[in-house]
Amino acid sequence: MDQAFSDQLVELLPRLRRFARGLTGSREEGDDVVQAACERALARRDQFEPGSRLDSWMYRIMQTVWIDQLRKRRRGEIGLDGAELAQFADNAGVLDPEERLYLAEVRRAIKRLADEHRQVLLLVCVEGFSYRRAAEILDLPLGTVMSRLSRARLALGRDLQKDQRQVPMSVSAKVVRLKR
Amino acid sequence: MNGKSIFLDQDLLVAYVDGELEPERRAAVEAALLHDAEAWEAVRLLRLSGEAAARAFADVVDEPVPDRLIAAAADRSKIADSAARRPKVRWPPAWWAPLLAASLAALAIGLGAGYGLRGLETTPERSSAGTYAPAASRSDPLAARFESVLVAALEKGSEGQSFTYESQDVGHGRVELGRTFTTGFGSDCREFHREETRAGDLRRDNGLACRGLDRGWTVMILPAAG
DSSP states (O other): OHHHHHHHHHHHHHHHHHHHHHHHSSHHHHHHHHHHHHHHHHHTGGGSOTTSOHHHHHHHHHHHHHHHHHHHTTSSOSOOOHHHHHHTTOOBTTBOHHHHHHHHHHHHHHHHSOHHHHHHHIIIIISOOOHHHHHHHHTOOHHHHHHHHHHHHHHHHHHHHHHHHHSOSSHHHHHHHHHO | OOSOOOOOOHHHHHHHHTTOSOHHHHHHHHHHHTTOHHHHHHHHHHHHHHHHHHHHTGGGGGSOOOHHHHHHHHTHHHHHHHHHHSOOOOOOOTTHHHHHHHTHHHHHHHTTTTTTOEEEESSHHHHTTTSOOOHHHHHOHHHHHHHHHHHHHHHHOOTTOEEEEEETTTEEEEEEEEEEEEOTTSOEEEEEEEEEEETTEEEEEEEEEEEOTTSOEEEEEEEOOO
8 A cells, every 4th residue: 555655656756846847947946846745745645535636636745845945945045047947858859959949948937937827837738737626736716727827828928929039049040140 | 799799808718728618618719719819819829838838848757757756755764664574576486497597598589579588698708699788788877787786696695685776867776686596407597586666667577697608697587477
């Protein structure tokens, strides 16, 4: 039983890391959140209702751990960590350089969102949860999830569009810009 | 426009984009969108940002999970306890090993590809003979760690003794030595069991290592049943 619980937890790790990476914007901090969440989950294993979904439960623990850490740091102190955000997903060679630049910019733009907006965006768009399950995980009314999500998405969309206008995406266009 | 047109606020639009609406509401939104350029623009942005966010973090799940997280999730201390209480590792039936050993060469060459049998040679001289080379270990740090631990265990370990190995950010594993025996034609062989966790996946294998005339080990590894 314990073994099965742990096995499922280990299986979830890649997804939990993805969520934590988005929340914190950094590999190190994200993994710290995942580790703390696993420890908390194992310590409170008896509170998990068998038959309910372990992933929902873990995502909920993850976001409370993250909020705790944010409070501890009194916000604002967390740097943008732009360099790491720009390069972490370097499955080099898989993506072309333009796509990599673009995705790095997307991650920076997501990092600029308000914490509670980013959270909802990640759960729905990255982790693929339905609105209803995102609402359960965050313990929020469905309407709040929708309004945060729409605001996050519009803000991100405008942000990306603005960047796209400023930074031409083709290499030749970039060269022209540099010459000026 | 006939009758009441619904008010396209951004919450409704995001639900539309994400396929969260009932068919009826969906149709109503689609109809209203035809007359609302501003809402169309919002739909475009909502789509663009959702897809961009998904792509931006997609690669993370393919990264190897750091050992410290696997240890935290697997609650390592407790598992070690239960493993100690568990009866001995299950080994294949007694006939399996000598049989395998007796037809080692035939198996390595004849069945290697077809049955997922994996072997490796521990002496470079023999790997040039073309049966098997530990090619994986050159690019795979965990496999390299396994091989060096295995050779040391085979040389010096006693029956039932286990050895652990790990590679930062790739995974970790454990080798437990089983019986030692001599085959009918005088080859010294040792059984072993391996448990390896790689990127969160636990695999169990049984292995057989037989010493060749040149004192090197020929190792066969088969996935453990169950």
